[in-house]
Amino acid sequence: MVMVKVIEVAKLPEKAPVPVAVGTKALLVVKDGDKIYVADGICPHGRWLLSLGTYRDGHLTCKGHGTVYNLETGEGELKGYKYYIRTYEAVIKDGAVYVEI
Template sequence: MAEPGCAGRIHLGPADAFGDRALVPVTVGRRSLLLVRDGERIVATERACPHEGADLSLGRCGGGRLHCPRHLASFNLRDGSVSPGWSFRPLRLFAVEVAPDGLWLTLG
């Protein structure tokens, strides 16, 4: 397992950590991240909206997009791009692998 906060593969816990939730906040090293389940797909994102830092764990997920709870902006969960009409950087995304021994995050 990689050291927290460093590049590498980090075990996050069991694959059933979501329960019935779509958004699960986690801390990896000093990074505040958000695990997002959209259908069968799981991805990790930075937890703070790149616009004004809103806590995205208070948002909602649907149709392949993560919606900011403070603004009308939403982010594509495939590439992090922001919805039309907004001019700030994309949301940072991190790969999550669902394996027999749980969820694995890839940083780097």
């Protein structure tokens, strides 16, 4: 696996999902205070861009069908069914967010 630069921290708005492409991989980045979440950017349930969703208290709700994902664990739920997105540990270096892919 390789550490790749995802985005500059200064470009991240507070508590708003930001779509980022790393090669052919679609990711989602959310800054909440000192915490930065990085996760897969496509909902496995309906293939919606998760950056179109809404963020609140460590959880992201997909705009498509309302699946709610915990950005710490990647676990999501919709009407009792479990869905999962991959989450990545964000490493901050020289003012930028890096993840291992």
